[in-house]
Amino acid sequence: MHVGILGYELDDFESVELTQDGRHLGHETSLFVLDDVSCRSSARTGVEPLIAGEPVSKFDIILSRAQIRPEATQLDYDRYALLCHVEGVTVLDPADTYLEAESKFLGLQRLAAIGLPIAPTRSCSSLAEIQEAIDDWEHVVLKPSFGLGGVDVERIFNLADGRAAAERLLRKYRLLVCQPYFPHPQGDVRVTVVGDQAPLIVNRVPAASNWKANVNMGATATAITADPELVGISKRAAAAMGVTVAGLDFLPTKEGYKIVEFNNTPCWCFADEAERRHLVETVFEVAETIHRSSC
Template sequence: MRIGIVAWDEEDPDSPELASTGRDLGHDMAVFFLEDVSCRDAGGVLETTINGEPAAGFDLIISRAQIRYEHAQTDHERYALLSQVPGLTVLDPADVYLNAESKFLGLQRLGAAGLPVAPTRCCASAAEIGSALADWGEVVIKPTFGLGGTDVERVRHLDEDRALVDGLLAKYGRLVCQPYYPHPEGDMRVTIVGDEAPLIMNRVPHASSWKANAKQGATANMVTPPPELVEISRRAARVMGVTMAGLDFLPTPDGYRIIEFNNCPGWYPAPEDYRRHLTERVIEIFVSIHESKTRVNGHAHDLRRPVP
């Protein structure tokens, strides 16, 4: 089978590893970026291309795409072009993926489904953040689109942190605002693929930081979480309609709460054996979904193509 992987960026370590596993499993793999997606005239029809080649030459696209804040319209257009190629399975398609990219939309939908999300406000001014501080004592502010802990900041006092608050508001216009929950023993990241949870990490902040994020120096330990967190994570992925997700939980006085829903979870902090198990399951589950879809559409045939 010919499988394409839309990578996050040049520094994404997980997409090349996923491609390597796919090759070991006998597939023809290619890694590209949304910037490589375009279109051209093909006899009066706009044909979607990947690096100048017809996207229809692929069977399956696994998306780890980055929808960049400053290029959201263009990135979404490229993604949508890819998602509309007849016969090509894109997991997940543009509408599903883009909705899951938004922290606001994700938390809204999960909360409406009765899942335990952290209290969250949309703040478009320093006064609104000040009101949250008055109610919650300390808060965490962050953009609704983002990854890796970038521009995620802890605010204790509005006067002392005013320059930071004003800078982020000027950059993003509005911010996700949540209570700060102390978590010296880290958070819980549950990775869902299909209906499985093949990787679960406890991420412990570095001594010099409060952020439980590997890009910010946190240490990842493989753990067996409370069973209810796995079931909550499965339900969350179904609510969002995504095939692969990472659920971030923090312990609070009211039990574990979902802090974020991630539709492009990373696994590079995990030991090699765990990463290999995860990437094998990603390839196997995504291929199975494509094959099932193809059979339903009445085009069952030998999908495996010889690897060049």
């Protein structure tokens, strides 16, 4: 099969590994980014989408880890959507599904609607609303609805000390996701779902110098056998969002584990080689099954 890997960036670890392992599995595999997508007039189809000048119709499957940039959302969505309406080409996941999954607000709303245990969540567009959240929850976490990797995620204990951080985020994003802060010195649980399987489950423990359980910020990740309930919740969440490869982040609370985020571009660079190989092979197996069923 001819498989395209729509990468977050050309040097994104997971995108590169998908490309290399796809070739080892016998696929003709190409890595590209949204900036490589364009279109031209076509006598047969009217408008023909291209990837780096080559027709998208040459591909069988496109696996997406696309970067939808906040400052270029419309342009990125247009380029992405061009890929999704080519006969015979399976895109995982389609642009509309992917864009909706990028939104933390929408993701949590949809998961709560089917009864999954999300962390309490509200929006804040002013210091007054942030203060109300602090009054209700004591300590809060603020972050953008579109974002990943722990970037621009701030813990606010009180506005006397956290005003500058809160004002910076409000200026940059205007509307923020606000959740109570749940202390997690023993880390969180990340369940990676591929189709109806959960090939990688890890406990991520923050570094001593950082409260965030993000590997790119020094957290350590150790493979664990998760509670079957968390695996079941994660599979239900991915199915509800229509996402093929997803990462569910759970934090422990007094009321049990709560989903704090749904991720549609989960990383696995921290896993060992055997774990990564198993995950990537599962991605290709699921993608091939979906493609064959659509033909």
